[in-house]
Amino acid sequence: MTAASLLDPRFDWTPIDTGESEDQVHRRDDGRAYAKVSPPHRVSALAGERDRLEWAAGRGLAVPQPLDWRETVGGACLVMTAIPGIPASELHGGDLRTAWPSMIGLLAALHEQDPSTCPFDRELERVFARAEDVVRRDAVNPAFLPDDDSHLPAAELLARVAADLPARLAREQAERVVCHGDPCLPNFLVDPGTLKCTGMIDLGRLGTADRYADLSLMLANAEENWDSVAQSDAAAEALFRTLGIPHPDRSALDFYLRLDPLTWG
Numbered sequence: 001m002t003a004a005s006l007l008d009p010r011f012d013w014t015p016i017d018t019g020e021s022e023d024q025v026h027r028r029d030d031g032r033a034y035a036k037v038s039p040p041h042r043v044s045a046l047a048g049e050r051d052r053l054e055w056a057a058g059r060g061l062a063v064p065q066p067l068d069w070r071e072t073v074g075g076a077c078l079v080m081t082a083i084p085g086i087p088a089s090e091l092h093g094g095d096l097r098t099a100w101p102s103m104i105g106l107l108a109a110l111h112e113q114d115p116s117t118c119p120f121d122r123e124l125e126r127v128f129a130r131a132e133d134v135v136r137r138d139a140v141n142p143a144f145l146p147d148d149d150s151h152l153p154a155a156e157l158l159a160r161v162a163a164d165l166p167a168r169l170a171r172e173q174a175e176r177v178v179c180h181g182d183p184c185l186p187n188f189l190v191d192p193g194t195l196k197c198t199g200m201i202d203l204g205r206l207g208t209a210d211r212y213a214d215l216s217l218m219l220a221n222a223e224e225n226w227d228s229v230a231q232s233d234a235a236a237e238a239l240f241r242t243l244g245i246p247h248p249d250r251s252a253l254d255f256y257l258r259l260d261p262l263t264w265g
Contacts, residue, residue, distance in 0.1 A: 011028050216260070
């Protein structure tokens with residue numbers, strides 16, 4: 001598959017070397033749109049991202065809006081509006097702390113959607129089944145694992161998650177919200193002048209799930225960008241306060257942080 005065969009020939013497109021998937025991302029020459037091109041075996045995943053963007057954009061959330069969809073035997077291309085700004089992963093210390101409340105605000109706006117109106121779900125049993133499949137295929141990406149876990153066999157990591165699975169299943173419905181699915185810093189865009197968050201991208205995993213699945217990733221991914229433990233603690237406190245969580249469930253944070261790296265292979 002060549003990306004050029006799926007891109008709109010009326011525009012010039014510049015390849016962007018970002019992301020962990022096999023998708024190719026291109027920026028339109030006017031800077032107002034991006035195209036994501038997927039090979040044949042990832043067409044259904046890209047179509048799912050398109051549908052999730054349509055759903056979220058239709059509710060006024062700050063996400064890209066789908067503009068065009070092209071599909072052939074060679075793959076598919078999704079064109080979507082550009083969200084202005086730089087990835088929050090480029091911010092550190094005080095700048096990230098300034099942007100942090102508006103980032104939380106966008107995540108909160110998503111979490112506040114009525115989960116009964118969301119047609120997409122990431123129920124824990126299905127996510128765990130995905131982890132089992134990744135481990136069975138020996139496809140766990142060690143780069144996604146915490147340093148303390150990188151030397152452990154994948155089967156041992158999965159068994160550790162499985163031991164806590166019943167407790168989390170029992171709490172899943174009580175904590176259920178519409179989750180982003182991958183709220184890491186690169187997926188929040190920030191105006192470099194005002195340091196206000198302008199939107200969220202990469203919603204391919206959006207769906208109803210335990211809110212701690214989102215919270216664990218957002219906090220853990222930001223750790224390397226803080227200048228001090230005090231900044232990290234203040235950011236976590238702000239997140240829980242804004243989302244109305246007076247007593248955070250630390251065991252839930254740990255559980256989803258162990259589960260997520262096993263689901264990406």
